[in-house]
Amino acid sequence: MGNMIPVHDASVNVSADDISALADFVLAGYSGYSGSPLVDSFLQNKCTPNLTLSYSFVDGNETGTQDVDCTEGLMLWRDSSWLINDDLYSGYTNRSNEFAAAYDFLSSDQGNFNLIISYNSTYEFDAYDGLPIPVFQFFGGNKPRLLEVPRLTNMASNAYLRLIGNGLKISFDFVKEMPRAGRSWSTYDLTSIIGPLPYVLTIQLLFPVILTNIVYEKQKKLRIMMKMHGLGDLPYWTISYCYFILLSMLYLLSFMVFGTVFGFTFFRLNSYGVQFVFYFAYMSLQISFAFLMATWFSNVRTAAVTGYFYVFGSGLIADYFFKPYIEDIFISRSWIILLELFPPFSLYRIVYEFSQSALLVSQIDRTGMQWSDLNDPNGMASVLTIMILEWILFLLLSFYLDHFGSFQSGIRKAVLLLHSRRAGNRSQSAQQQTTQIQEFEASVEMERTDVIKEREMVGQLLQEPNSSYSVICDNLKKVYPGKDGNSKKIAVRELSLSMARGQCFGVLGPNGAGKTTLINMLTGFTKPTSGTAYIEGMDIRLDMDKIYTGIGVCPQxxxxxxxxxxxxxxxxxxxxxxxxxxxxxxxxxxxxxxxxxxxxxxxxxxxxxxxxxxxxxxxxxxxxxxxxKVVYMDEPSSGLDPASRKDLWKAVKSAKQDRAIILTTHSMEEAEVLCDRIGIIADGTLQCIGNSRELKTKYGGSYVLTITTMAAEEAEEEVAKLVRSISPAVSRVYRISGTQRFEMPKQEVSISAVFHVMEDAKSRMTILAWGLSDTTLEDVFIRVAKENEASSVI
Structure with a gap:
């Protein structure tokens, strides 16, 4: 293609025919390829239409021939530069092999030779055009453009010379590089062959390690355990960051030492100081990004799979998608910066520039990447800026989401709610909690006297604080919203109780009674729906961070x-x-x-x-x-043998000096041995409270008679009649395979009368065994639970 030469001299009249010599014959296709060096893949003087040329080549100790087909190159005339560019662009995007070259003569005339030559670097026979120069030379060839450019220049120059005079000719033989010392194939490292990808993947391998460590502590609730023992959020993240940055530095130093020892030019030729700064910046960014990603995971396996998929996926995407953007000089720098906001792309850009700098050392007389090179238009300065800004941003965002957002096991804090609560007055909050009489007035009327007295005690302690009480629960309530069309679940109902220092308070109740929910609210696992509790005078809604420094927890x-x-x-x-x-x-x-x-x-x-x-x-x-000062123990002796259990009880007994211990258990024996006061909870409500003796006296008040006979219905009925003769008000607790248990009011019977009747019955009935005992705590527990169940049905 050509452009009309403007006529600056009236004596010269130039048309398209004057440059028709630019049309020639081009190589149209190979009949095959057998690893031979590249032939001039552009224009061939010996070509004539429909001719097949053969040429010889030497490959090591072998010789061979190669065939190419010739076709005629046609000249197309365009009247302006923009029309030329339009054809070239459409040809490049849709039919790149149709255009061999383009010539734009601009303002050329007899006195001026101004020319733009466009050569086709995507011509289909440039098989190795995309490879680095050292690799291409290894295959025995040269960059095709080293032959294309002189040939095109010769053709355009000679066409111009024919225009201004006869007999003149110009010839540029070839373009070659400056002489340099020869280099063997062994001097080229991994980067020269397959690019930056291996280094990118290696550097990123710590990402899933960091991610899974953080998620592991969250999944196993170790993070909560540490927090409940006084480790605040800021110290936790600071310690974690320092640990992972130290681990990253050791990993990075090993990485650099390994590459240097094995002679990789990627490491040896670039400044170690520059490498360290950029790697350190990326490692810091990688840690903060892992912290941010950890807020979205609660399972270690999911986090691990995602982490490794992220490492390898992002590396491959960078190599096949991002790399062409870097190498294309026509891509806007703004788009590249936008892509570099994705951390793996920033790392890829760093490694790419390091590898290119090391590669240029083998081509020209220069050093690798130095501090002075950061001012060059290689994008390194902007990458460093992006990483530093993202590092700070990710750290702040991670802390925000952890503290106010998706922290899985703890009180979710909203910023506005937090500030509004802190602005409130402690005494006003207490007054609001203690005046919610209307909400539970009906339930108060049904409460037992000991529970009512406990509620009154709590109200008095709120009005007149007493430092001897470590824990005060004020109308604690927790309601879980309904799911899948089910109604809401009230786990704890306006629970009020107090726990003095130096005492062990036992919380008993059947499964689903609300014991665990109560402990979760007191330890910050769960946010109360209403009400509050004070631990050593500090509100669980506002001061959990301070409370954590003074409590101990033995979880279930x-x-x-x-x-x-x-x-x-x-x-x-x-x-x-x-x-x-x-x-x-x-x-x-x-x-x-x-x-x-x-x-x-x-x-x-x-x-x-x-x-x-x-x-x-x-x-x-x-x-x-x-x-x-306050210790929570949830089923502390579960899974222990009898000897270890007794030793543990001794330790707990001695430990309750000057501290309050809150213990939940299903072992009535453990509750009687350890607990100074016991509260029985059923259906989220405190049913009764007192020490073991008080509860057995008030809610027992009966003798328990157990009789075992033959497992026959007649024998069991005869035993029932016998017991009713002792006490008409007797009640049968259970009957299993000939064994029956009865409760008899103490005021109606005497122990001597029971012994007399049973000894007399032995001579008339087949009684295998019998026993009389006082009411146990287990009996009280069963009775209270049954009464609550009956009242719930009513």
Whole structure:
């Protein structure tokens, strides 16, 4: 194609025919390819229409021939530069092999030769045009443009010379590079062959490790456990960040040392200082991005799969999608910066520029990437700026989502609600909670006298605070919204109770009674729907961070690190309680001895080798270390053998000095041994409260007579008649396979009368065994639960 040469000299009249010599014959196609060096894939002087040319080549010790077809190149005339560009653009995008070259003579005349030559770098025979120069030379060829450009220049120049005079000719033989020392194939490293992708994947491999570690602590509720023992949000994230940045630096140094030792030019030729700064910036960004991603995961396996998919997927996308954008000089820099906002693309750009700088060292006399090169238009300065800004942004966003958003197990805090509550007055809040009489007036009328007295005691303590009470619950209520069309679930109903320092308060109740919900509200696991509680004078709605520093927790399920020892657990939690040096060592030793974990090298074994009972005892020891003022124990003796259980009870008894212990259990024996006061909860309501003796006296008041006979209906009915003769007001508790249990009011019978009747009945009936006992706490528990169930039905 050509452009009309403007006529600046009136004596010269030029038309398209004057440059018809620019049309020639071009290579149309190969008949095959057998690994030979590239032939001039553009124009061939020997070509004539419909001719097949053969040429010889040498490949190592082998020789061969190669065939090419010729076709005639046609000249197309265009009247302006923009028409030429329009054809070239459409040809490049749709039919790139139709145009071999283009010539734009601009303002050329007899006195001026101004020319733009466009050559087709996407011509289908440029098989290795996209490869780096060293790789191309390894295959025995040269860049095709080194032949195309001189040939096109010769053709255009000679056409111009024929225009201005006869007999003149110009010839540019070839274009070649400056002489340089020869280089062997061994000097080219992995980057020269397959590009930046391996380095990008290697650097990113720490991302799923960081992500799964954070999610593991959340899934196993270890994060909550640490928080309940006084580790605040800011210290937690600071410690985690420092740990992961140290791990990243060790990984990075190993990565760089490995590459240097094995002689990779990627590492040796670029400034180590520049590499370290950019890698450090990316590692920091990677950690903050992992923190941000961890807020969306609650399962370690899901996080791990997603993390590795992210690493390999983003690397491949960068290599096949982002790399062409970097190499295309016509792509706007703004688009590239926009893409670099995605962290893996920023890393890819860094590695790409490092690899290109190292590659240029082998081509021209220059050094690799240096500090002075950051001012070049290579985009490195903008990448560093993007990473620093995103690092700060991701850290702030992670902290925000963790503190106010999707923190899975704890009170969800909304910013506006938090500020409005902090602006309120503590005394006004207490007054609002204690004056909600209308909401539960009907339920108060049905409460037992001991529960009413406890509610009155709470009201008095709120009006006249008493420092001897560690825990005060004021009308705590928790309602779970209905799901799938079901009605809402009231887990705890306006519960009020007080717990004095130096006492162990037992919480009993059937499954689903609301015990766990109550403990969850007191420990910050669950936000109360209404009401509140005060722990050592601090409101659970406002001061949980302060409350955590003074409490100990033994959860229902052991929350432990499998890869730490028992001693390391106690050392960690002891330091959270501000124990140091000799005091810490002494506290650890005492805690281990109190739960029988001190001997036999047990303290220094990994927790994953502990039995279930040993893990349980370690959890109890953790809850007591550091002298907390309030301790929550949820089923502390579950899974323990009798000997370990008794030792544990001794430890709990001695530990309740100057602290309040809240204990939930299904063991009536444990409740009687450990608890100074007991509250029985059913259907979310406090049914009764008092010490074991008071409860048995008030809600028992009966003798329990147990008789075992033959498992026959007639024998069982005869026993029932016998017991009714002793006490007409008797009630049968249960009947199972010949064994029956009866309750008889104490005021109607005497122990001697019962013995007399039973001894007399032995001579007339087949009685295998019988026994008389006082009411147990278990009997009280069963009776209260049944009465509540009956009232609920009514």
């Amino acid at each position: 399920h052991d929350l432990l690190w499998e890869n730490l020892t028992g001693r390391e657990h106690l050392m960690f939690y002891g330091r959270l309680k501000k124990l140091k040096g000799a005091k810490l060592a002494q506290a650890i030793e005492q805690s281990l001895k109190s739960v029988r974990l001190f001997d036999g090298g047990v303290p220094d074994k990994l927790v994953q080798k502990y039995s279930g009972g040993m893990k349980r005892r370690l959890s109890v020891a953790i809850s007591l270390i550091g002298d907390p």
